[in-house]
Amino acid sequence: MALKKMFLILMISAVAVSGFAGGSGDGSSGGSAKPVEFKVGLLGDIQTLNFWASNDINMSAIMEAVMPRFGFMDTDGMIKPHLFTDIEIKDNSKTFILHVKPGLKWHDGTPFTAHDVVFTGEYLMEYKLFQNTRYSNVASARAIDDLTVEYKLNNPQTGFMDVIMYWVSPVPKHIFEKVTDPMNFNYESTGVVGLGPFKMSEWKKGEYYIADRNPDWPADMGTPKLERLIYRVYKDENSLALALKTGEIDTAARHVLPSVANQFRNDRNFSLFEMQSPGYAYMGFNGEKSEFAADPAVRRAIAMCVDRPKIVRLALEGNGIPMPGSVSPIYKEFTSSNINYPAFDIEAAKRALANAGYADTNGDGIVEKNGKKLSLRIMYEGARSDYDRSVRVIKEDAAKAGIELILDPVDRQVYMDRQNRTKEYEMMFVQWGAIVVIYDSFYNLYGKDAYLNYANFYDPNLEKWAKAAKESPSIPDTIKPMEEAQKVVVDLCPTIGVWVPNLIYVNSAKFDGYIPYYFSFNGTLTMGSLINISPK
Missing domain, CATH: 3.90.76.10 (Dipeptide-binding Protein; Domain 1)
Incomplete structure (x- = not known):
């Protein structure tokens, strides 16, 4: 089948790779009683x-x-x-x-x-x-x-x-x-009934998840050479990196920063794959939990406190690019009009707040309105050093404009529960793993009933234009409504884009056949790659 190429995207390739091909090996372990295991760190x-x-x-x-x-x-x-x-x-x-x-x-x-x-x-x-x-x-x-x-x-x-x-x-x-x-x-409780080339066999939350090769997986879709996948849980980046070094795991489910990757670059026991991320980091606001988060003037002022080049340099160790608008700059066709958030300007942020009725009446450096101090708690995963560094830079610059940001680093499980279920947050800092087919994804982020519209933000113009971009008969027809939708986002700032990371994945050289799909947020752990990976 010849599918039309429905979108345009920049791809940066770090290594030469083969196409999707599962191979026909029988996945045997050479007569050994021990199954061929591949261990992944989470x-x-x-x-x-x-x-x-x-x-x-x-x-x-x-x-x-x-x-x-x-x-x-x-x-x-x-x-x-x-x-x-x-x-x-x-x-x-x-x-x-x-x-x-x-x-x-x-x-x-x-x-x-x-x-x-x-x-x-x-x-x-x-x-x-x-x-x-x-x-x-x-x-x-x-x-x-x-x-x-x-x-x-x-x-x-x-x-x-x-x-x-x-x-x-x-x-x-x-x-x-x-x-x-x-x-x-x-x-x-059902045993997790899936459909893929591996099936869940055992797990213990907080510690590990095991999936064994599915004997009913069709051979014409590629028989995995691996017989067992073991996913092990780690609480911080240091323990994850140590597990890679000691061979406790063969790869990690997430990318690493350059300072970590450099520990493996000249080591023959590892292979590294580098690529441009299809996702980006952003800040989101929950107006239902804070009157300040609901105020567009406050959100715009915070946008003026985001020094993206400095954050990329300090938080990503330079391994990424600033994201000045609501669409990642890797989508050149949708960012050529330069529809960007307010530029970094502390003095402009002060003026914006003053024009909206905020003033520092007690001289403590933080502005107030209606007798309430402009203070917001920003939630993020504390185990992510790139997140922690980012929010600390933003907090420091926001304070210069009279905005107090209280850092709220939490465990991943707490973060996910607050984001997805309870909505108990005022601001959050997080990263989308992948935003592809952007003219459809915009509606998935800002549509009235969209699951990913975590804070239930709604603006009728944004709804109209995002829907028009999604429901277009051709890619050229998506450009105009996407531009109009972007104008609403950078004006009202329901979210504020910060950076687009470059991704570095570290893999054990004990295995061959990794296929890094550059448009995936799972690096070398996509289904096609997992079917192809085999022990040397």
Whole structure:
């Protein structure tokens, strides 16, 4: 099948790699009783093994092996299917016919069919789960037969199947059709029924997760050479780096900073892969928890306190680029108009606050309004040194403008719970792992009912333009509405982009066959790579 290239993106390649090819090896361990194991380090625990109830980058690393998405982005930046054999696009991108790959089984032996595909979109939308807005333009969906799905859209949408394949993992209908509270459903109790080349066999939250090779995985999709994946949990970056050095793990699920990578560069026992991130770091505001976070004047003033070049130099050790607007600069077609946040200017921030009625009446250096000190707590993962350094720089410069930012470093599990469930935060600093097919993703970030719109921010103009960009018949048609949507974001500052990192992944040289997919947030741990990795 020849899929159209639905988006334009910059790719920086650090090494020459092969395309997706699983190989046909039998994965034997050479007669040894011990299975061929590959050990992965996680920085912090996962939130839940209920894959559709959380946007957790650690959990996504396990998903690649156990619950792959409908498709993937190859090393040339093209989105291709994993679980479909063919996709027909008709009616000017308003009708899509999906042909499901035959022979696939859920890990409990239940066949994977078109009915699971249809159920997935309906379920995500009904319960407003992760990636729900990817289906917001669907007028109807039906299973023509067990292996054929028809989607009809309300409006033409050039990137419809790109985002479905890149982002969405199928939901097992036979399990979830009886689950009416998916956010609190204990999926672990079912044994975690996945669909991928590995299946969950054992886990102990906070310590480890084990997945064994799936004997029912179709050979024509590539038989893994690895027989067991072991994911081990580490609480901080130092212990993760030490585990790599000592051979306790073979790779890490997250990238490392240059100071850590330099420990491995000239060591023959390791291989390094470097790439441009498809994601970025940003600050978000929760106006429902703070009147100051709800004030656009305050958000704009904080934007004027973000010295991006200094933060990149200090927090990323220079290994990244500033992000001046609401779209990553790697998307040149969507950033050529330079629609940027207010520039770094402490004096301008002071004036903006004064014009909005804020004044330092008691001389303590922090402005007030209506008798309340302008103070906000900024939540972030304390184990991330790049986050910690970033917020400390911003805190220092914000104080010069009369804004008090109280640092709130928390454990990863606390962070994920507050972000996804309780919404108990005023500000947060975090990084999107990947934002691709940007003209669709904008609606997934700011749409009224979008799962990733954590603070429930709503502006009618932003809603209108983001929806228009998403529902466009061609890429050129997305440019204008994307520009208008960006204007709203940089004016109202519901989020503030900070930096785009360069990613460095460290891998054990005891194994061959790593395939770093440069558009993935999982580095060398994508499904295609895991199938290809083999011991030397």
